[in-house]
Amino acid sequence: MNSNNQWLDPLYLNSFLDEEEKLIRENTKNYCQKNLLPNVVKNNRNYYFDKDLYKDLGKMGLLGSTVKGYGSPEINKVSYGLIAFELESIDSSYRSAVSVQTSLVCHPIENFGSEEQKEDYLPDLIKGNLIGCFGLTESEAGSDPSSMKTNFVEHEDHYIINGSKNWITNAPIADIFLIWALNEKKDIRLFLIPKNTKGIKTSVIENKTSLKISPTGQIILENVKIPKENIIPNTSGWKSVYSCLNNARYGIAWGVLGSANSCWQISKDYTENRIMFKKPLAKNQLIQKKLAIMQTEISLGLSACLHAGRSMDKGKDLKIAISMLKRNNCKKSIEIVRESRDMMGANGLLEEYHIMRHLVNLETVKTYEGAEDIHALVLGKFQTNMDSF
Numbered sequence: 001m002n003s004n005n006q007w008l009d010p011l012y013l014n015s016f017l018d019e020e021e022k023l024i025r026e027n028t029k030n031y032c033q034k035n036l037l038p039n040v041v042k043n044n045r046n047y048y049f050d051k052d053l054y055k056d057l058g059k060m061g062l063l064g065s066t067v068k069g070y071g072s073p074e075i076n077k078v079s080y081g082l083i084a085f086e087l088e089s090i091d092s093s094y095r096s097a098v099s100v101q102t103s104l105v106c107h108p109i110e111n112f113g114s115e116e117q118k119e120d121y122l123p124d125l126i127k128g129n130l131i132g133c134f135g136l137t138e139s140e141a142g143s144d145p146s147s148m149k150t151n152f153v154e155h156e157d158h159y160i161i162n163g164s165k166n167w168i169t170n171a172p173i174a175d176i177f178l179i180w181a182l183n184e185k186k187d188i189r190l191f192l193i194p195k196n197t198k199g200i201k202t203s204v205i206e207n208k209t210s211l212k213i214s215p216t217g218q219i220i221l222e223n224v225k226i227p228k229e230n231i232i233p234n235t236s237g238w239k240s241v242y243s244c245l246n247n248a249r250y251g252i253a254w255g256v257l258g259s260a261n262s263c264w265q266i267s268k269d270y271t272e273n274r275i276m277f278k279k280p281l282a283k284n285q286l287i288q289k290k291l292a293i294m295q296t297e298i299s300l301g302l303s304a305c306l307h308a309g310r311s312m313d314k315g316k317d318l319k320i321a322i323s324m325l326k327r328n329n330c331k332k333s334i335e336i337v338r339e340s341r342d343m344m345g346a347n348g349l350l351e352e353y354h355i356m357r358h359l360v361n362l363e364t365v366k367t368y369e370g371a372e373d374i375h376a377l378v379l380g381k382f383q384t385n386m387d388s389f
C-alpha cells in the first residue's frame with residue numbers, strides 16, 4: 001500500500017470541493033460506515049428494510065436536501081451527488097431510498113405542487129415522517145411510459161383514477177403515492193394519493209434477486225376517487241416527468257461510482273494480501289492493469305459528475321450530459337465490479353466481501369431510470385435529430 005494518499009485522488013477532485021461539501025461527505029460517510037455497513041449483509045439476505053431508517057436519514061439532512069425551504073438543509077447539487085456516492089458505497093438500495101424521496105417525490109411537489117401541498121407534505125417528507133413513492137412504470141409500459149393504461153376522468157369536484165403500476169420503489173411502505181395517469185386526450189397528469197384512500201392496494205414483489213433491501217411493489221388503483229386539490233397542478237406534460245427522472249439520474253451517476261469504488265478498494269486490498277505463485281496477486285502485471293483501469297474509470301466518472309453538478313448549480317440545462325453520465329457510469333461500474341469479483345476468485349462470491357451484492361444491484365440501476373440502451377437512443381437522437389424509438 002502506497003503511504004502517500006495522493007494516489008487516491010489523482011485529479012485533486014477533493015480540492016474542488018468547498019468546506020461545506022467536504023463536511024457533508026464526511027458526515028454521510030461516517031453515518032453509512034457506522035449505521036448501514038454493519039447490517040447490510042444480513043438485511044440483504046433477509047430482504048429487510050427498516051421504515052424508521054427514513055427518520056434517521058431525515059435527521060441527518062439527507063432527504064429532500066436540495067429543496068428550497070420547508071425545513072430542508074438546502075444543499076447544492078454537488079453535495080447531493082456526494083451523498084448518493086456515499087450511500088451507494090454501502091448498497092444501491094440505500095441510495096434508492098434517498099433518490100426516490102428527494103428527486104421523485106419532493107422534487108415534483110416542490111416544483112409543480114400548490115403552496116398548500118408543499119406546506120402539507122414537504123416538511124414531513126424531509127424529516128422522514130412520511131415516505132413517498134413515484135408511480136410511472138406499468139407492466140406493459142416500461143421504457144415507453146407513454147403507452148401507460150392508468151387513466152383519470154375529471155368530474156366536477158373530483159377525479160376517478162383506474163389502472164396499475166408495477167416495479168415501484170417503496171410502494172409497499174409508502175404513505176403517499178405520486179401517480180402519473182393519462183386522460184382520454186392522452187394528457188399526462190400527476191396525482192398525490194394518500195395510502196388510506198379507498199380503492200388503492202399494493203403488493204410486494206417478493207422474488208427479486210437485486211436491490212433486495214429496497215422494498216419494490218405493485219400498485220392497483222380501482223375507481224380511486226380523489227378531490228380536485230389532490231392533482232399536482234403545475235406539471236407541464238412529459239417535460240415534468242423527465243424533470244423528475246433527470247434529477248434522479250444525476251444522483252445515480254454519482255451513486256454507482258460509490259459501488260464501483262467500494263469494490264475496487266476491496267479487490268485491491270484482497271490482491272495485495274493474497275499470496276499465489278509465492279507472491280501477492282497485486283504484484284502481477286495483469287492485476288495491476290485491472291486496478292489501473294478501475295481507478296481511471298472511477299476518477300474520470302467522478303470528475304464528470306463534479307463538473308455536471310457545478311454546471312447544474314449554475315442553472316445550466318444538463319439533460320444530455322445526465323443521459324450520458326447515467327449510462328456510462330452504470331456501464332463502467334458494472335464492468336469494474338465484475339472485474340473485482342474475478343480478481344478475488346472463489347472468495348469474491350462470498351457475501352461478506354460485498355461484491356456480488358453490488359453486482360446484482362447494479363443490474364437494477366442499469367435498468368431503471370432509463371435502461372442503458374434507451375439512454376444510447378436518447379443520445380443518438382440529440383446528435384442526429386432523428387428519433388429511433
Ligand code: FAD
Binds near residue numbers: 143211216374
Ligand atoms: P423494457 O422496457 O421491456 O426493456 C427491456 C429491454 O429492451 C431493455 O434492455 C431496453 O433497453 C430494451 N429496449 C426497449 N425498447 C427498446 C428500443 N426501442 N430499442 C432498443 N432496445 C430497447 N419505475 C417507476 O416508475 N418508479 C419506481 O420507483 C421504480 N423503481 C424500480 C425499482 C426496481 C428494483 C426496478 C428493477 C425497476 C423500477 N422501476 C420503477 C421500473 C423501471 O424504471 C423499468 O424497469 C425500466 O423503465 C425498464 O422498463 P422494463 O423493465 O419494462 O423493460
